[in-house]
Amino acid sequence: MLAAMKKQPRSAAKPRNAFYAQSGGVTAVINASAAGVIETAGQYPKHIRKVLAGRHGIVGALEEDLIDVSRESRATIAGLRHTPAGAFGSARFKLKGIEQNKAEYQRLIEVFAAHDIGYFFYNGGNDSMDTAHKVSQIGAQLGYPITCIGVPKTVDNDLPYTDCCPGFGSVAKYVAISTLEASLDVASMARTSTKVFVMEVMGRHAGWIAAAGGLAGRGKDDAPHIILFPEIAFDRAAFLARVKKVVERVGYCVIVVSEGAHYADGRFLADAGTKDAFGHTQLGGVGPVVANMIREAHGYKYHWAVADYLQRAARHIASKVDVDQAYAMGKAAVELAVRGHNAMMPTVVRKSSHPYRWTVGAVELAKVANVEKKLPRDFITPDGFGITTKARRYLSPLIGGGEPPPYECGLPVYVKIKGVAVKKKLPPFTVK
Amino acid sequence: MLAAMKKQPRSAAKPRNAFYAQSGGVTAVINASAAGVIETAGQYPKHIRKVLAGRHGIVGALEEDLIDVSRESRATIAGLRHTPAGAFGSARFKLKGIEQNKAEYQRLIEVFAAHDIGYFFYNGGNDSMDTAHKVSQIGAQLGYPITCIGVPKTVDNDLPYTDCCPGFGSVAKYVAISTLEASLDVASMARTSTKVFVMEVMGRHAGWIAAAGGLAGRGKDDAPHIILFPEIAFDRAAFLARVKKVVERVGYCVIVVSEGAHYADGRFLADAGTKDAFGHTQLGGVGPVVANMIREAHGYKYHWAVADYLQRAARHIASKVDVDQAYAMGKAAVELAVRGHNAMMPTVVRKSSHPYRWTVGAVELAKVANVEKKLPRDFITPDGFGITTKARRYLSPLIGGGEPPPYECGLPVYVKIKGVAVKKKLPPFTVK
Numbered sequence: 001m002l003a004a005m006k007k008q009p010r011s012a013a014k015p016r017n018a019f020y021a022q023s024g025g026v027t028a029v030i031n032a033s034a035a036g037v038i039e040t041a042g043q044y045p046k047h048i049r050k051v052l053a054g055r056h057g058i059v060g061a062l063e064e065d066l067i068d069v070s071r072e073s074r075a076t077i078a079g080l081r082h083t084p085a086g087a088f089g090s091a092r093f094k095l096k097g098i099e100q101n102k103a104e105y106q107r108l109i110e111v112f113a114a115h116d117i118g119y120f121f122y123n124g125g126n127d128s129m130d131t132a133h134k135v136s137q138i139g140a141q142l143g144y145p146i147t148c149i150g151v152p153k154t155v156d157n158d159l160p161y162t163d164c165c166p167g168f169g170s171v172a173k174y175v176a177i178s179t180l181e182a183s184l185d186v187a188s189m190a191r192t193s194t195k196v197f198v199m200e201v202m203g204r205h206a207g208w209i210a211a212a213g214g215l216a217g218r219g220k221d222d223a224p225h226i227i228l229f230p231e232i233a234f235d236r237a238a239f240l241a242r243v244k245k246v247v248e249r250v251g252y253c254v255i256v257v258s259e260g261a262h263y264a265d266g267r268f269l270a271d272a273g274t275k276d277a278f279g280h281t282q283l284g285g286v287g288p289v290v291a292n293m294i295r296e297a298h299g300y301k302y303h304w305a306v307a308d309y310l311q312r313a314a315r316h317i318a319s320k321v322d323v324d325q326a327y328a329m330g331k332a333a334v335e336l337a338v339r340g341h342n343a344m345m346p347t348v349v350r351k352s353s354h355p356y357r358w359t360v361g362a363v364e365l366a367k368v369a370n371v372e373k374k375l376p377r378d379f380i381t382p383d384g385f386g387i388t389t390k391a392r393r394y395l396s397p398l399i400g401g402g403e404p405p406p407y408e409c410g411l412p413v414y415v416k417i418k419g420v421a422v423k424k425k426l427p428p429f430t431v432k
Numbered sequence: 433m434l435a436a437m438k439k440q441p442r443s444a445a446k447p448r449n450a451f452y453a454q455s456g457g458v459t460a461v462i463n464a465s466a467a468g469v470i471e472t473a474g475q476y477p478k479h480i481r482k483v484l485a486g487r488h489g490i491v492g493a494l495e496e497d498l499i500d501v502s503r504e505s506r507a508t509i510a511g512l513r514h515t516p517a518g519a520f521g522s523a524r525f526k527l528k529g530i531e532q533n534k535a536e537y538q539r540l541i542e543v544f545a546a547h548d549i550g551y552f553f554y555n556g557g558n559d560s561m562d563t564a565h566k567v568s569q570i571g572a573q574l575g576y577p578i579t580c581i582g583v584p585k586t587v588d589n590d591l592p593y594t595d596c597c598p599g600f601g602s603v604a605k606y607v608a609i610s611t612l613e614a615s616l617d618v619a620s621m622a623r624t625s626t627k628v629f630v631m632e633v634m635g636r637h638a639g640w641i642a643a644a645g646g647l648a649g650r651g652k653d654d655a656p657h658i659i660l661f662p663e664i665a666f667d668r669a670a671f672l673a674r675v676k677k678v679v680e681r682v683g684y685c686v687i688v689v690s691e692g693a694h695y696a697d698g699r700f701l702a703d704a705g706t707k708d709a710f711g712h713t714q715l716g717g718v719g720p721v722v723a724n725m726i727r728e729a730h731g732y733k734y735h736w737a738v739a740d741y742l743q744r745a746a747r748h749i750a751s752k753v754d755v756d757q758a759y760a761m762g763k764a765a766v767e768l769a770v771r772g773h774n775a776m777m778p779t780v781v782r783k784s785s786h787p788y789r790w791t792v793g794a795v796e797l798a799k800v801a802n803v804e805k806k807l808p809r810d811f812i813t814p815d816g817f818g819i820t821t822k823a824r825r826y827l828s829p830l831i832g833g834g835e836p837p838p839y840e841c842g843l844p845v846y847v848k849i850k851g852v853a854v855k856k857k858l859p860p861f862t863v864k
Contacts, residue, residue, distance in 0.1 A: 026620045028613075032527035056623035084613050093624050173842055180843060181516050181745035186619035187520030188458045191488035192525050192863075197741060213844065214823075232434075283840060285720070298690065306719075308737035309629060313613035314747055319842060410605055410751060422638030431624075 013164035014386030015047055016118030016258040018337075020069070021054035022086040022153075023131070024102060027167030028174075028315040029081035029326035030123055030153050036330020037121050040079050047338040050423055052056040052115060057430045058122075058131065062104060064111050064424045070325035071420040079415030081327060082405035087417050094127045098138055099406035107429055112139075112146060116426045119147045121339050123330070125154035125165075129345055130369035136343040137315040149333040150345035150365050153326070155312045157208035160373045161363040161366045162347035164398055166329055167312070169322030172212030173399035175201050175256070178307060183223030183254045186303070196294050197254045198244065198304040199224070200287030202311060207231050207375040211313075212395055213256035214387035223254035225385075228290070228423050230260030231375050234269055235391065240297045242385060247254060249396075272332055316406065316412055320401030322354070323415040332360045351420035356397030447700060448477055448550030450573035450769075451493060452501070453486035454518040454585075455525075455556030459599030460747040461758035462555060462585050463512035464520045468762020469553050469583065470501055470509050479770040484547060484823035484854055489523035490554075490563065491863045492608045494536060496543050503852040514837040515757060519849050525863065526559045530570055537570040538840055539861055544571075544578060546857045551579045551769050555762075557586035557597075561777055562804030564802035568775040570638065581765040582777035582797050585758070589640035589742045594779035596830055598761055599744070601754030604644030605831035606746040607633050607688070611648035615655030618735070622684035628726050629686045629737040631656070632719030636692040639663050639807040640682065641743075641759075645688035646819035646826055648682070657817075658833045660722070662692030663807050664816040666701055672729045674817060679732060689722050719811040752833030753788070764792045767823045787827030 017249030020037050021032055034053075041048040050068040060067070067088055069077070080087055098105055112120070122132040129150045136148035152159050157168035179199055185195040203209040207229030218221050225246040228234060244254040261269045270286040287304040294300055325348050332346035343365045351357040379391035387395075405412040452469050455458030466485075473480040483501040492499070499510070499520055513521055530537055539658055544552070547559050552594040554564040560581045568580035584591050591602035611631055618629040637639040639661030649655050655680040660666060678685040693701045702718040719736040724731055762779035775797045811823035819827075837844040 026617055059623060083616070085616035089623055090562055090620045091624045092621070139814075158685065172737060176843060177748055178742045178746075180846070181747060182514070182741040184517035185741040185745040187526070188454070188522045191491060191521055192523045199742075255474040266678070280468050285738075288720075290719070303738035303740050304738070306736070306738045307742065308615040310610045310631075310737050310742075313617040314610075314615060316609055379604050396841055401842065402839065407834065409828055410833065411608060414612070414616060 004200065008045070013044060015048045015049040017052055017116050018048045018050050018119035018121060019054065019112065020121045021057040021061060021123065022088055022090040023122060023128040024090060025155065025312065026086040026090050027153055027312050028154050028170040028243035028318045029323050030085040031083045031085070031153050032323050032326035033123050033166060033330035034087065034325040035077055035080040035152060037334055040331040041335040043105050044334065048119060048334070049110035050404060052089040052117065055419065056089035057093065058095065059091045060092055061111055062107055062431050063424050063429055064114070066115060066422040067417065067419050070423045072417055075139050076415045076417060077157070078217050080322065082403065083414040084313045087415070089127060093234055095134060095232050096213045105134070106142065108135065109139060109144045111144050113144055115422065116181045117146065119149070120148055120252070121151055121333050122151050123151040125156070126368070126370050126372060128146045128160060129159070129365050132153045133365035136365070141420055147337045147342045149337050149341070151333045151366065152345055152347070155209065156206055157205055158206040158372045158374070159368060160248060160371045161368055163350040163358065164325070165293050166322060166326035168208060169325070169398035170313050171202065171209055172215070172315065172395060173319040174307070174311045175209055176215040176399055177190060177252065177257055177317060178223055182217060182305065186254060193301055194246050194303050195300040196291065197301040198287045198291045198302065199254070200285050200306045201256060201258055202302065203230065203258045205372055205374070207258050210256050211375055211391055212259045212399070215358045215392065215395055215399065221250045223245060224256045225253050226255045228255065228257040228261040228263060229380060229384070230258050231329050231377070232380060233264035234261050236293070239275070240294065243294055244298055254264055255290060259286055261286055287290050287395055315405060315414070317348045318403065319399045320403040321398055323403050328360055332362070336362055353393050353397055353411050358399060434588050435542040440476060447477060447481040449482045449484055449548050450480045450551035450553060451544065451549045452483050452518055452553045453489040453493060453555065454522040455489045455554060455560040455672055456522060457587065457744065458518040458522050459585055459587050459744050460516040460602040460750045461598050461755050463515045463517070464755050464758035465555050465583050465585060465598060466479045467509055467512040469766055472763040472766040476766065476770045480551060480739055480766070483548065487851065488521035488526065491523045491525055491526065491542055492521070494539055494863050495861055496546070496858050498547060498854040499849065499851050500854045504849055508847045508849060512754065514747060514835065515846040516745045523619045527566060530566060532760070535567070536668065540567060540572065541571060541576045542858060543575050545576055545801070547854065548599065549578065551581070553581055553583055553598060553765050555583040555585050557582045557591060558802050558804060559587065561591070561797050563799035565775055565801045568797070574766070576852040579769045580797070581769050581773070582800065583761050583765045584777055586780070587641065588638055590638040590804045590806070591800060592803045593800055595782040595790065596757070596780050598754060598758035600640060601751035601757070601830035602735065602746065602781035603634065603641055603743050604647070604827060605751040606749055607641055607644045607744045608647040609749060609833055611645045611656055611686065611688055614737065615648060618686060620693040625733055626735050627679050627684050628734040629684070630719045630721065630723045630734065631688050632685070632717050632738045633688060633690055634663065637662055637804055637806070639690050640690050643807055643811060643823055644831070647824065647827055647831065653682045656688045657682065657685050658687045659811060659818055660687065660689040660693040661807060661816070662690050665696035665808070666693050668725070672726065675726055685720035687722060689718050691718055694717055747837060747846070750835065751831045751833040751853050753830055755835050757790070760792055768794055768845070772860050785825050788832060
């Protein structure tokens with residue numbers, strides 16, 4: 001815990017409401033952060049009266065569509081810890097710069113004022129940290145000072161200043177386990193059938209998720225045999241030669257490919273120039289593109305998988321470390337706020353990898369906003385196709401442990417909020 | 433247990449070796465059947481001396497590449513129960529009719545004779561039951577009587593005479609949970625982003641796996657909102673109209689589509705006539721085809737997933753019922769054999785659905801061979817897009833319970849056989 005956070009809670013004149021919103025692509029554990037915010041806010045009644053959540057994130061704030069979280073049962077809030085995706089609804093909606101879009105910022109402040117909102121907790125990635133930062137600035141400018149704290153969330157793990165980002169550990173665990181399991185399948189079939197398996201994973205700009213696939217194997221001939229990162233320009237000839245070599249030596253080849261894999265000129269592999277029967281551009285995944293490339297070059301029988309949302313929603317196999325950190329980030333956000341900090345984001349600070357120990361830190365939003373943390377080059381083997389020992393040391397603790405949801409009739413029991421709306425006080429405002 | 437199985441083990445002149453092989457597409461629990469065969473064989477030393485496994489299934493028998501299972505530790509054999517895919521290697525290799533291909537059948541019998549194999553346990557689906565049946569016939573014809581017992585296995589659940597088929601329950605559980613989790617994700621995003629999610633599942637000829645996706649929701653507006661079965665000819669206009677209606681009412685639409693979905697004329701949806709930039713036919717999944725179809729008609733933003741091998745290898749989330757049944761089928765196969773039965777397959781017999789109770793039966797291979805069990809029409813709603821209460825009653829118990837593998841460093845610990853080969857005694861024979 002940062003020294004800053006050890007400060008005593010400031011004495012509050014009177015408690016005010018807090019606004020909480022989920023932003024961007026959701027994760028298996030973003031609701032655990034919500035639970036951290038809500039349960040911790042309940043421990044500071046002198047500072048925080050109610051938590052009001054934006055229905056569909058910041059859109060809910062703009063449209064004054066606020067969910068009264070006090071109307072949810074304790075059991076529902078506790079259940080958020082084991083429920084994937086965004087229980088309050090998320091939004092892909094980036095507020096533009098203050099100059100271009102002052103009306104929306106003013107509307108936000110009007111809604112906050114109308115509902116006596118003194119705290120803004122924004123649970124998202126790079127863009128969202130930028131928004132939270134802007135809200136803290138505009139609030140001050142417009143004479144409505146508001147405490148803005150970001151709660152980090154992104155499966156891409158590309159937020160700077162935090163050792164890792166809640167959401168990533170669980171995707172990493174899903175991808176590592178799925179790659180391991182599918183690899184055993186291919187190994188079984190390779191003698192007479194499938195020789196190549198391609199697994200497409202998320203991560204358009206950073207290869208953290210693809211790297212996690214590498215945890216599936218340790219030995220020289222263990223799968224995955226090839227990982228394609230967005231950080232390494234794709235070299236078709238080198239790749240195809242490697243596939244052939246692996247199939248000839250091992251009998252089969254497992255490839256993990258990031259959706260962001262691209263050629264040296266920046267063109268995504270997924271943009272294959274493919275047309276359908278009507279001449280429309282076929283928007284396919286990179287998985288089938290890579291598989292077809294191999295078939296054309298070598299004729300190997302292949303299978304491919306695109307896990308898409310499955311990977312980031314897979315709460316059933318979430319990492320306990322990730323769940324704990326997601327909750328801790330929500331909790332720390334509230335603690336930062338009631339201690340008088342503003343425009344900050346709590347962070348995960350790694351103390352040691354073996355044994356894995358971590359604590360909570362904090363960073364200014366201004367530093368985090370819009371900065372992307374890519375996979376360091378020394379996490380990738382010199383040939384560009386695998387992960388190094390250094391990468392394993394970083395990644396391995398993040399997939400540790402499980403905290404399975406309760407089950408009923410063979411299915412996880414995920415909670416659903418009632419979502420009771422707070423009565424509107426302002427004229428309507430519709431987000432397009 | 434069938435009355436037939438209650439017979440006492442026949443008195444054996446002297447113990448003989450047993451051959452075990454895995455065949456066709458593997459599953460999350462086929463190794464549990466292997467464990468059932470191997471551990472049960474060990475309980476009948478007067479009948480069975482050693483279990484010799486075919487490396488890569490029947491190919492191993494033809495090539496005299498036999499694995500001496502007695503060289504594996506007890507812990508490894510026990511660990512097969514929680515290890516997905518085919519630990520001994522499987523094969524997509526169908527022996528042709530006896531008349532067209534007598535040489536291969538003769539070779540099989542030569543290998544069996546050379547290694548004193550008196551029992552043939554064949555772990556597979558429809559085709560494999562046909563092969564096991566033929567081997568029992570040819571053995572008798574060639575003066576080498578051999579006890580042939582099929583061990584049912586197929587994720588497709590299309591074997592007749594058994595209430596369900598080991599491998600299916602775990603895929604069903606994976607598909608139901610994945611659909612549920614991804615649906616929560618789409619629901620979170622729909623306000624400003626993804627409105628349609630398409631999940632492609634296995635099952636080229638029968639819609640059992642697609643039907644299992646229906647377990648994800650119960651209420652009228654719960655996902656999945658549309659299931660596309662191979663049993664129902666695809667009606668593009670009706671489908672697109674339904675998607676629109678669902679998006680307008682619910683805000684988003686989740687679709688589970690079987691890889692075998694096809695038009696009335698038999699053409700698969702996946703065969704989209706798509707060409708890549710080089711004019712080659714693009715072999716894509718049906719998931720992206722359906723998603724594109726929706727985009728062209730309605731312009732909705734979509735995501736799609738193709739789980740492919742992930743679904744059938746997902747031992748981490750296997751159904752306990754399925755694991756138990758897979759083991760029981762392996763065990764019963766050996767019990768049938770030592771009791772003097774031949775050309776049989778053990779079956780799962782459902783005694784009741786609520787509470788779920790089942791027992792072991794048996795059926796003649798001649799009846800099972802090459803027969804496909806499709807989803808009954810009354811398991812599908814009249815509109816062709818959903819599952820009925822009757823389907824739920826059948827499916828729900830099969831995904832019950834879990835039996836997670838052990839974990840280390842965040843990953844399941846799956847066993848690997850040593851695979852020590854038995855010394856060859858015959859001239860080489862290579863399977864092309």
